[in-house]
Amino acid sequence: MIAKKSLYLVAISLLMITTSCSRNDRIEPPKKDNSGKKWADMTNVDVSDTDKNVSSKESSDLRKEIISRPPFPVTEYNRLALKGNGTVTGVIYLDDGKGGKIYGQNTRLYLNPVTSYSRQWYDDSYIKGYQLTKADSRLYNYMKFTTSDGNGNFAFYGVPSGSYYVIGSVVSSTHKVRITDKIYVGDRGIVQTELARGVK
Secondary structure, eight states: OHHHHHHHHHHHHHHHHHHHTOGGGTTSOOSBOTTSOBGGGGTTSOOGGGSSSOOSSOGGGOOSOEEOOOOOOHHHHHTSOSOOSEEEEEEEEEEOSSSOEEEOTTOEEEEEEOOHHHHHIIIIIIITOOEEOOOOGGGGGTOEEEEOOTTSEEEEEEEOSEEEEEEEEEEOSSOEEEEEEEEEEOTTOEEEEEEEEEOO
16 A cells, blocks of 8 residues: 555656646756856857858858748747757868868857758858848757867767757958858767868
8 A cells, every 4th residue: 555655656746847847948048058158158149150141152142132031930949859968079170272271260169950940041041142130039049059179179969869050160361151061960879070161
């Protein structure tokens, strides 16, 4: 009888724990990014990689038109996990065409889940060079941030499984070049990537 009562109490406790972890509670942004920087210190971080003027084209080739983003797909994002066991490591650089590399030193990088919302950014802004209206701030709840070291090496930890755009930039002698790669992270997997482009 006592054993049955104990099992009943354990079952009730587990039910209370799982219901308290509802996905509806995930409104607050993360307190820190992957480099340990507090979110409060990131309010002025340049996140134009997810807004406008970010493209696979040079700045002089960007289109003048501004395209509106679609409504933020709340249901689609609520299905995404916020924590995981994956790791993404890589290096970001420009190939100078002469056998040398210009590394993205101490540059901010982003891990942006692939969704209908981010695919529109990738297709219209990064590939085609259009400017987009400002991203919905709820997007940043689902992105991960990190900073490269002096040799362009970077890492993201605790990444949920799924597809992502890795976004970063390198400053050459004349301009800033944005680079994006699409990757897939498996559960507990380690993904290595190179964010690289040639200098025009």
